[in-house]
Amino acid sequence: MAKNLVIVESPAKAKTIGGFLGDDYQIMSSFGHIRDLPKKGIGVDVKKHFEPTYEVSPDKQKVASELKKAAKGKTVWLASDEDREGEAIAWHITNVLGLDPQRTKRIVFHEITKPAITAAIDKPRTIDMKLVDSQQARRILDRLVGYELSPVLWKKVRTGLSAGRVQSVAVRLIVERERQIKDHLSESSYKVTGVFDAKGQELSAELSRRLTDDKVSKEFLEALKGAEFTVKAVDRKPGSRSPGPPFTTSTLQQEAARRLGFSVRQTMTLAQRLYESGHITYMRTDSMNLSPLAINAAAKYIKSEYGEKYVKTRQFKTKSAGAQEAHEAIRPTNPSKASAGADASQKKLYELIRRRMLASQMAPAQIQKTEVVIDISGRSEDFLASGEVLLFDGFLKAYGGGKEDKILPPVAVSDTLKLSSAAALQTFSRPAARYSEASLVRKLEELGIGRPSTYAPTIGTIQDRGYIEKTDVQGEEKQIRELTLVNGQVSEGAQTITVGADRNKLLPTHLADMVTDFLMKYFGSVMDYDFTARAEEEFDDIAAGKTDWREALERFYERFHPLVKKSEAADRSEAAQARQLGQDPKTGRLIYVRYGRYGPVLQLGEAGEDVAKDAPKPVFAPLPEGVDMDEVTLEQALPMFKLPRTVGKTEDGKDITANIGRFGPYVQAEKLFVSIKGRDPMAISEEEARGLIAEKREKERQRLIADFGKIKVLNGPYGPYVTDGKTNAKIPKDVKPDSITAEAAKKMLADAPKRPKRRFRRPAQTK
Numbered sequence: 179m180a181k182n183l184v185i186v187e188s189p190a191k192a193k194t195i196g197g198f199l200g201d202d203y204q205i206m207s208s209f210g211h212i213r214d215l216p217k218k219g220i221g222v223d224v225k226k227h228f229e230p231t232y233e234v235s236p237d238k239q240k241v242a243s244e245l246k247k248a249a250k251g252k253t254v255w256l257a258s259d260e261d262r263e264g265e266a267i268a269w270h271i272t273n274v275l276g277l278d279p280q281r282t283k284r285i286v287f288h289e290i291t292k293p294a295i296t297a298a299i300d301k302p303r304t305i306d307m308k309l310v311d312s313q314q315a316r317r318i319l320d321r322l323v324g325y326e327l328s329p330v331l332w333k334k335v336r337t338g339l340s341a342g343r344v345q346s347v348a349v350r351l352i353v354e355r356e357r358q359i360k361d362h363l364s365e366s367s368y369k370v371t372g373v374f375d376a377k378g379q380e381l382s383a384e385l386s387r388r389l390t391d392d393k394v395s396k397e398f399l400e401a402l403k404g405a406e407f408t409v410k411a412v413d414r415k416p417g418s419r420s421p422g423p424p425f426t427t428s429t430l431q432q433e434a435a436r437r438l439g440f441s442v443r444q445t446m447t448l449a450q451r452l453y454e455s456g457h458i459t460y461m462r463t464d465s466m467n468l469s470p471l472a473i474n475a476a477a478k479y480i481k482s483e484y485g486e487k488y489v490k491t492r493q494f495k496t497k498s499a500g501a502q503e504a505h506e507a508i509r510p511t512n513p514s515k516a517s518a519g520a521d522a523s524q525k526k527l528y529e530l531i532r533r534r535m536l537a538s539q540m541a542p543a544q545i546q547k548t549e550v551v552i553d554i555s556g557r558s559e560d561f562l563a564s565g566e567v568l569l570f571d572g573f574l575k576a577y578g579g580g581k582e583d584k585i586l587p588p589v590a591v592s593d594t595l596k597l598s599s600a601a602a603l604q605t606f607s608r609p610a611a612r613y614s615e616a617s618l619v620r621k622l623e624e625l626g627i628g629r630p631s632t633y634a635p636t637i638g639t640i641q642d643r644g645y646i647e648k649t650d651v652q653g654e655e656k657q658i659r660e661l662t663l664v665n666g667q668v669s670e671g672a673q674t675i676t677v678g679a680d681r682n683k684l685l686p687t688h689l690a691d692m693v694t695d696f697l698m699k700y701f702g703s704v705m706d707y708d709f710t711a712r713a714e715e716e717f718d719d720i721a722a723g724k725t726d727w728r729e730a731l732e733r734f735y736e737r738f739h740p741l742v743k744k745s746e747a748a749d750r751s752e753a754a755q756a757r758q759l760g761q762d763p764k765t766g767r768l769i770y771v772r773y774g775r776y777g778p779v780l781q782l783g784e785a786g787e788d789v790a791k792d793a794p795k796p797v798f799a800p801l802p803e804g805v806d807m808d809e810v811t812l813e814q815a816l817p818m819f820k821l822p823r824t825v826g827k828t829e830d831g832k833d834i835t836a837n838i839g840r841f842g843p844y845v846q847a848e849k850l851f852v853s854i855k856g857r858d859p860m861a862i863s864e865e866e867a868r869g870l871i872a873e874k875r876e877k878e879r880q881r882l883i884a885d886f887g888k889i890k891v892l893n894g895p896y897g898p899y900v901t902d903g904k905t906n907a908k909i910p911k912d913v914k915p916d917s918i919t920a921e922a923a924k925k926m927l928a929d930a931p932k933r934p935k936r937r938f939r940r941p942a943q944t945k
Contacts, residue, residue: 182203184205
């Protein structure tokens with residue numbers, strides 16, 4: 179019988195560790211936090227110096243009971259993760275199991291390998307209460323903000339909203355960037371390029387400055403007709419590119435997004451599985467440090483695989499002053515293992531981590547840069563041509579990312595060149611780029627907001643709660659001018675390009691605009707970037723033993739709570755940003771534009787506590803398609819109250835109506851809704867509507883294979899399947915979909931694998 183009980187926080191971790199320890203050790207999982215603040219109620223007594231009330235949640239009662247039973251008569255080893263959250267999990271376990279935190283064995287390791295586990299067993303420590311206090315401070319602070327701020331939003335903005343110390347600031351970043359883009363005034367300029375004949379070889383170059391307008395550009399091209407072109411200078415410089423450091427949590431999230439297209443949440447889920455399987459070191463870390471053992475193993479592999487000249491060992495210094503974890507950077511536990519992971523996505527992420535770590539211990543890439551300056555007779559401007567040649571690939575051999583050589587033709591100073599052609603292409607200045615998940619992580623890290631372990635849950639939360647949408651931006655078509663000089667003739671032309679198109683960008687919803695404005699007005703200090711960053715520094719000071727966690731909470735609450743009281747005076751219509759457009763000429767009632775539950779709406783009539791009970795209820799209508807809330811006029815608003823508009827009837831006599839909904843304009847016949855995006859619901863004809871409805875019905879008919887009432891057999895994008903609206907069952911390839919009976923369909927649904935519930939260890943920093 180086992181004499182020792184090792185408690186970890188995940189079953190996968192337990193399984194891996196179980197393979198390294200003998201029969202004397204029983205391995206069990208706590209499934210994350212075994213005890214936490216209650217789900218209902220604040221769970222913090224502010225008057226008793228922020229005393230928290232912890233409880234074992236109903237879904238953890240069985241786990242707690244099993245751990246208590248298993249711990250009797252055994253030596254307990256707490257092996258949760260080596261960070262503040264892991265330390266808090268260990269501390270909560272001691273409380274639930276009735277153990278002494280100062281006597282219970284606590285072991286930590288940053289990789290799940292046999293040597294690491296054995297070394298940890300040989301050198302146990304006790305629970306570090308400074309780390310526990312830091313985690314408690316974060317958890318309680320976020321609970322205070324969430325439980326006091328969210329009800330304010332329910333009363334003043336909309337029921338069911340939530341706010342948080344980090345998530346609301348992240349939303350603010352995205353809202354402000356979108357407004358910056360909207361306010362950007364695009365300025366036009368002309369980029370001039372020339373193609374020269376250099377002793378039979380082509381040499382492309384760009385003018386050293388942009389030209390202001392069409393007239394200046396045309397005059398410049400005309401001036402080139404009689405000009406002479408001479409090589410003024412040829413500058414050749416050796417250069418080098420050095421590898422980046424091995425991954426931290428945030429740089430892994432950014433690079434996995436850039437190279438693999440993974441979301442931040444997906445990256446962390448995959449990394450967690452790789453870690454728990456023993457393939458990589460701990461994946462929540464600020465550190466760029468590598469152990470001497472890892473550096474030596476990498477050097478040995480690089481030397482054998484690529485040769486001695488590719489080896490260049492180095493140690494990277496962690497830049498962040500607030501780096502909180504005493505870990506290594508993220509690296510493979512065995513650098514010589516080329517592939518690892520249970521599926522294709524895990525394998526891709528592992529390979530990226532491995533190549534990055536190996537590259538960090540390799541020689542710089544050596545390049546030669548060449549720049550040719552071409553003089554234009556009679557002009558102050560020059561043409562510039564640049565090229566680059568890779569002389570030695572160095573770390574690029576492992577990590578890739580090298581550019582193709584751009585070799586310039588051999589030219590010398592005083593050589594005369596012949597201009598083959600020139601072009602002046604109109605360009606427009608661009609606003610700052612919208613945030614992607616990766617660039618938002620980079621910005622949060624740059625501002626010191628949150629910590630690496632908070633980024634994935636924070637970005638997930640603001641999307642799940644409807645503040646932010648990750649979407650593709652369509653862009654808009656724009657005509658640009660182009661002037662060309664060929665064979666001594668200047669010609670003018672135009673081309674159409676799409677500007678502003680982008681993929682997987684984070685865009686704020688109307689809700690985000692409304693909530694951000696409200697919070698900035700009444701809770702400006704909480705929304706302040708520096709304030710949020712200083713809170714993280716205070717958590718670091720608590721972890722280092724420099725600050726008492728209760729005193730830190732006291733300082734915060736003294737500033738925060740009065741703001742909650744002050745916000746009670748806010749008017750709900752102010753939060754909705756209502757703007758009066760004018761009077762309805764028929765009824766004399768006022769018309770407003772305001773934020774509604776699903777975005778901007780038009781409102782005819784008054785609403786609110788001050789309105790008489792017998793007054794007519796307000797009537798709501800959507801904004802005209804493509805018109806912003808800030809731009810809509812009374813003339814545009816009035817026709818919208820005629821919606822829904824009766825368009826006519828279908829061929830079988832059913833009424834057709836047109837309207838605008840959450841997802842744009844549509845026509846409706848009974849329960850069938852058909853999008854008419856790009857068409858005007860006030861103008862669409864009966865004939866057009868009939869055609870669109872008939873087309874949609876035909877698609878629905880083709881999709882339906884069999885209808886058994888609630889259960890249906892349908893054609894889907896990945897093949898036919900059976901569904902009852904909640905569960906889907908794939909139809910085996912050897913079964914004909916149209917031969918399936920109602921009983922067979924029921925059985926398929928009953929036998930369909932149940933989707934596992936997603937389990938997350940909820941960090942305290944998600945607020």
